[in-house]
Amino acid sequence: MAGEAFLIDGKAVSAKVLAEVAAASQALGAAHKPGLAVVLVGEDPASQVYVGAKGKAAASCGFHSVQHTLPATTSEADLMALVRQLNADPAIHGILVQLPLPAHIDSAKVLEAIAPEKDVDGFHPVNAGLLAIGETQRALVPCTPAGSLILLDHAAQALGRKLDGLDAVVVGRSNIVGKPMAHLLLGRNLTVTIAHSRTRDLAETVRRADVVVAAVGRPEMIQGDWIKPGAIVIDVGINRVPGEGLDKNGKPRTRLVGDVAFEAARLRAGAITPVPGGVGPMTIAMLMKNTLTAAQRRRA
Numbered sequence: 001m002a003g004e005a006f007l008i009d010g011k012a013v014s015a016k017v018l019a020e021v022a023a024a025s026q027a028l029g030a031a032h033k034p035g036l037a038v039v040l041v042g043e044d045p046a047s048q049v050y051v052g053a054k055g056k057a058a059a060s061c062g063f064h065s066v067q068h069t070l071p072a073t074t075s076e077a078d079l080m081a082l083v084r085q086l087n088a089d090p091a092i093h094g095i096l097v098q099l100p101l102p103a104h105i106d107s108a109k110v111l112e113a114i115a116p117e118k119d120v121d122g123f124h125p126v127n128a129g130l131l132a133i134g135e136t137q138r139a140l141v142p143c144t145p146a147g148s149l150i151l152l153d154h155a156a157q158a159l160g161r162k163l164d165g166l167d168a169v170v171v172g173r174s175n176i177v178g179k180p181m182a183h184l185l186l187g188r189n190l191t192v193t194i195a196h197s198r199t200r201d202l203a204e205t206v207r208r209a210d211v212v213v214a215a216v217g218r219p220e221m222i223q224g225d226w227i228k229p230g231a232i233v234i235d236v237g238i239n240r241v242p243g244e245g246l247d248k249n250g251k252p253r254t255r256l257v258g259d260v261a262f263e264a265a266r267l268r269a270g271a272i273t274p275v276p277g278g279v280g281p282m283t284i285a286m287l288m289k290n291t292l293t294a295a296q297r298r299r300a
Contacts (some may be wrong), residue, residue: 006271008155008234010147014281017150021288022061024296034295035064035092036120036288041079041105042072047098054096057284063291064091076105080113087115093298094120094291116140117297120290128175131183140290145181147282148213148234149188155232155271164189169206171195171222171259172215177236181213197221214259224264233272235260236279 025034036058040051051067058065068082079097086095095118101107111119116126122142130139156163168190172178178194185192195205197216206212206226214222215236227233237259247253258275266272273279 005266005269006155006158007266008151008271008273008278010151010273010278010281013151013154014147014285017147017282017285017289018057018061021285021292024292025062028295028299032295032299033062033064034094034291035066035089036094036096036291037066037068037086037089037092039068039070039079039082039086039095039097041070041074041098041101044100047100051098053284054287057288058291061288061292063288066092072102074102074105076109079105079110083110083113087113087118092118093295094118094287096121096287118294120287120294122146122180122290123176128180131180134183134187136184136187140294141184141286142176142180143283143286143290144177144215144236144279145184146289147286148177148181148236148279149184150286151273151279151282152211152232152234159232159270161232163211166190166210167193167208168211168213169193169195169209170213170215171199171202171206172213172217172236174215177215181215185211185213202226212260216259218259219257220259220261222260222265224261224266224268227260227265227268229268230270231268233260233265233269234279235262235273235275238275238280 038051038054055065055067086092095114097110111123116124119127119140122140127139131141168185170178170182173194173196182192182194195202199205203226207228209228211232213234219239219241235258239257240254241257243253243255245253256276
């Protein structure tokens, strides 16, 4: 019946993850507390918000947290020198360089300079390779796919289903979400198709899926009638689109929507993540979990 899809509450699940991380961090003791360093280059407003949220989450988990804020004119050489300094700092277990970086800096070069064991974003080729060959116990897994998998487990449990053998479609092929998500699903014995904007008859491909992960970056691209009745839908997209009326400053309002047409999809899905309040909160929670994991591995 209409409106009966199980809403997957990312805020509640992420709060549970953060509480578990905080407890495990405390158990390590003050001398071994996880250390997270966040590097922000420039004054991009969205990046400033993200970095602030990450700092608050680290503090709530009892981490040693440091932030390096550099001007947009910082040279690539100076940024690389800072990364090398953090690699060598025994009090830092996780390093995050906030993207995007200014155009004059080679982002790939900087990310590859981070020590793989401190790469809590999970973007380093070593971590990507470990994930691709199924070595998730050795890799640091990208935060958004890792969080999405936890939400998928939460939904499957709520619906009384097993994931083994289900058909999954990941719409999106990025190195940050789409490809690692596919590897994680394969590791859980789902049959996985990676689709994208150029997939022939994308609608029919999605309609076959018991699990849909939308990570294509296009507002409401996945239509409601594409969703197989009862499917679990994980919407990774966060897109800002025009809203109604003006805000208090007289500027046109905007609103956030996902990659899935939510209102129509929820009438067919068995479970679905809202936007906002779904995958978004999990990304920061998993960043904290990765930092804890890096600290635990160092101690071991």
